[in-house]
Amino acid sequence: MNWAVLGPLLGLLVIIFFIGIWSSRRMSDSSSFLSDYYLGNRQLGGLVLAMTMTATYGSSSSFLGGPGAAYDIGLGWVLLAMSQVVTGYFVLLVLGKKFAIVTRKMNSVTLIDFLKERYQSTTVVLLSAISVVVFLFSAMAAQWIGGAHLIESLTDLSYTGALFIFAVAVLIYVIIGGFRAVAVTDAMQGIIMFIGTLILLVAVVIAGGGVQNIFNDLVSENPNLVTPFGNDGSLSAAYVSSFWILVGVGVIGLPQVAVRAMSYSNSRSMHRALVIGTIVVGLIMLNMHLIGVFARPVLPGIEVADQVIPLIALETLPSWVAGIVLAAPMAAIMSTVDSLLLLVSSAVVKDIYINYVKPDATYKHVKKVSIGFTAIIGIIVFVMSVNPPELLIYLNLFAFGGLEAAFIWPVVFGLYWKYANKFGAISSMVVGIGSYIVIHLYNTANGELFGVHTVTFPVLFSLIAFVGFSLLFKREPFYFSLKQAK
Amino acid sequence: MERPDQDWRFKIANREALIGCALAVFNFIWWYGFAYGLGSKPPEEYTYVFGFPAWFFWSCIVGVLVMIVLVMVVTKFFLKDVPFDEDEEGNQS
Numbered sequence: 001m002n003w004a005v006l007g008p009l010l011g012l013l014v015i016i017f018f019i020g021i022w023s024s025r026r027m028s029d030s031s032s033f034l035s036d037y038y039l040g041n042r043q044l045g046g047l048v049l050a051m052t053m054t055a056t057y058g059s060s061s062s063f064l065g066g067p068g069a070a071y072d073i074g075l076g077w078v079l080l081a082m083s084q085v086v087t088g089y090f091v092l093l094v095l096g097k098k099f100a101i102v103t104r105k106m107n108s109v110t111l112i113d114f115l116k117e118r119y120q121s122t123t124v125v126l127l128s129a130i131s132v133v134v135f136l137f138s139a140m141a142a143q144w145i146g147g148a149h150l151i152e153s154l155t156d157l158s159y160t161g162a163l164f165i166f167a168v169a170v171l172i173y174v175i176i177g178g179f180r181a182v183a184v185t186d187a188m189q190g191i192i193m194f195i196g197t198l199i200l201l202v203a204v205v206i207a208g209g210g211v212q213n214i215f216n217d218l219v220s221e222n223p224n225l226v227t228p229f230g231n232d233g234s235l236s237a238a239y240v241s242s243f244w245i246l247v248g249v250g251v252i253g254l255p256q257v258a259v260r261a262m263s264y265s266n267s268r269s270m271h272r273a274l275v276i277g278t279i280v281v282g283l284i285m286l287n288m289h290l291i292g293v294f295a296r297p298v299l300p301g302i303e304v305a306d307q308v309i310p311l312i313a314l315e316t317l318p319s320w321v322a323g324i325v326l327a328a329p330m331a332a333i334m335s336t337v338d339s340l341l342l343l344v345s346s347a348v349v350k351d352i353y354i355n356y357v358k359p360d361a362t363y364k365h366v367k368k369v370s371i372g373f374t375a376i377i378g379i380i381v382f383v384m385s386v387n388p389p390e391l392l393i394y395l396n397l398f399a400f401g402g403l404e405a406a407f408i409w410p411v412v413f414g415l416y417w418k419y420a421n422k423f424g425a426i427s428s429m430v431v432g433i434g435s436y437i438v439i440h441l442y443n444t445a446n447g448e449l450f451g452v453h454t455v456t457f458p459v460l461f462s463l464i465a466f467v468g469f470s471l472l473f474k475r476e477p478f479y480f481s482l483k484q485a486k
Numbered sequence: 487m488e489r490p491d492q493d494w495r496f497k498i499a500n501r502e503a504l505i506g507c508a509l510a511v512f513n514f515i516w517w518y519g520f521a522y523g524l525g526s527k528p529p530e531e532y533t534y535v536f537g538f539p540a541w542f543f544w545s546c547i548v549g550v551l552v553m554i555v556l557v558m559v560v561t562k563f564f565l566k567d568v569p570f571d572e573d574e575e576g577n578q579s
Contacts, residue, residue, distance in 0.1 A: 075539065075542050078542070078546060079517075079521050079542070079545065079546060082517060082545075082546045082549065082550070083517070085513065085549070085550055085553055086509075086510050086513050086514075088553075088557070089506065089509060089553075089557045090506050090509070090510050092506075093502055093503060093505060093506025093509070094503045094506040094507065095503075096499050096502050096503055096506070097495060097498065097499040097502065097568055097570075098495075098496055098499035098500070098503070100570050101493075101495055101496075101499070101568075101570055104570055104571060210537065211536065211537030211538060212534070212537035214537075215534070215537055215538070215539070219529065223528075223529035223530070224529070226529055226532065226539050226542075227525055227529050227539075228521050228522060228525040228526075228541065228542075229525075237518070237522050241514075241518065244514060248510075249510055266567075266569075266570060267565075267566075267567045267568050267569075267570065268567060271561045271565055271567075274557055274560075274561050274565075275554075275557055275558050275561055278553060278554050278557045279554050282550035282553065282554060283550065286546060286547065286550055416500070416503065480493075
């Protein structure tokens with residue numbers, strides 16, 4: 001057992017645990033349990049907002065899978081990863097102030113709440129809630145598996161044991177602390193990721209004998225590693241560019257990201273978050289993936305992609321520093337899982353249970369149900385992850401792409417196009433998810449259709465469906481009624 | 487007829503959403519232009535800046551820095567502070 005490495009990881013868990021307790025204390029003196037538990041009472045400041053967006057979004061695929069792919073594929077994969085910089089400012093600017101103003105007025109606590117008020121349709125609510133639960137459940141499972149594998153690779157624990165530690169740690173603070181605990185721990189985890197990545201990059205560059213030296217080694221091994229086209233020249237410009245939809249601008253359709261765009265306290269927080277978010281996303285993505293490429297000459301012959309970061313950290317750093325650095329991917333995984341868990345819980349509790357089963361629930365009852373469901377969902381994910389499917393990164397991307405195709409247009413048009421209506425929203429979701437699954441299966445069997453990522457066409461199709469069906473059925477403008485509260 | 491969509495804050499919000507799109511388009515062009523403009527020749531002909539291949543240096547490293555500076559400028563000079571809660575309800579924190 002490597003205690004020097006484990007120490008910082010355990011330290012992280014302890015601190016997080018106390019943040020959970022602190023958050024649940026703060027909750028006891030608020031008036032609306034739902035708004036507090038699922039949205040932190042809309043009181044996030046700039047730093048926490050930027051960090052929680054980055055951390056929610058940056059998951060095990062950015063910290064383990066992504067650098068692992070860069071290790072195999074070379075600089076082309078770093079180029080691809082840099083399409084994520086746009087998320088640092090795009091989501092907040094585009095959803096922006098209108099989303100914040102409107103959701104406050106509507107008293108929306110979840111993204112689906114907003115859709116419910118905007119489209120006035122039970123079908124929209126149920127469709128959205130089901131897609132959130134199904135897709136994010138699989139995304140969550142993928143993250144837990146990543147977290148458990150990481151603990152497993154650093155310690156002598158078995159996979160199940162590692163999963164258990166991981167699950168208990170996350171469950172406790174999410175269940176008792178709600179959104180505020182998630183956001184505050186995200187902020188801390190974001191800072192750990194940022195600093196951890198920086199330290200590791202410097203260490204890898206030193207171990208490789210400087211940037212120039214590393215690139216010489218790469219070129220002499222395989223010149224394709226330093227081109228934008230990947231180790232075997234198969235990474236086309238169209239394919240790489242299509243990731244701008246999947247992990248760039250399309251992120252706006254992810255409920256776990258969009259819900260954060262309604263959680264900040266005022267426009268100054270949002271402005272600060274824009275700047276901090278862009279810096280943090282940009283540098284973390286650049287550094288993390290560069291580490292993957294640079295690790296190749298330093299430590300050749302790593303077979304399992306997810307092992308690149310743990311192995312290179314243990315190789316180039318003193319073990320206690322490696323422990324701190326390896327807390328970064330751990331933090332990335334936790335900060336994604338916690339947000340997803342809370343979101344799935346909010347879809348079940350707020351969007352289904354309170355809307356349709358028990359609208360007149362008391363404060364106490366809501367509290368019991370929220371906490372109870374969060375716990376039950378967490379435990380189900382744990383059980384499912386014990387015997388998990390492979391291909392972590394694909395499972396994760398499948399969930400992301402499907403949700404983006406479903407939600408991007410109902411959210412964006414709902415906000416900015418007055419003729420958007422429920423017919424458009426429903427058809428857009430059905431077409432988006434449906435075509436995503438079909439094209440995903442086609443691409444898995446035959447290679448990428450037209451050389452671009454699966455997500456591209458479903459997003460396009462759902463756009464056409466949205467506009468077409470909105471105009472076809474009922475051309476009636478919708479105005480957000482701000483004047484009279486209802 | 488009253489048009490609630492004419493809320494003065496929505497004009498600002500719409501403008502800022504368009505700024506967001508403009509930034510993303512610029513970001514994409516910069517990223518794509520340098521990466522494939524400089525990176526498409528055979529690797530033997532690459533030039534290097536601070537040890538990095540020039541296409542990567544300009545597209546990814548300088549690209550990130552440019553976007554950070556642009557976002558700072560936009561935030562400082564183009565975005566406006568607006569209140570999120572209007573008088574009623576006293577939800578002012």
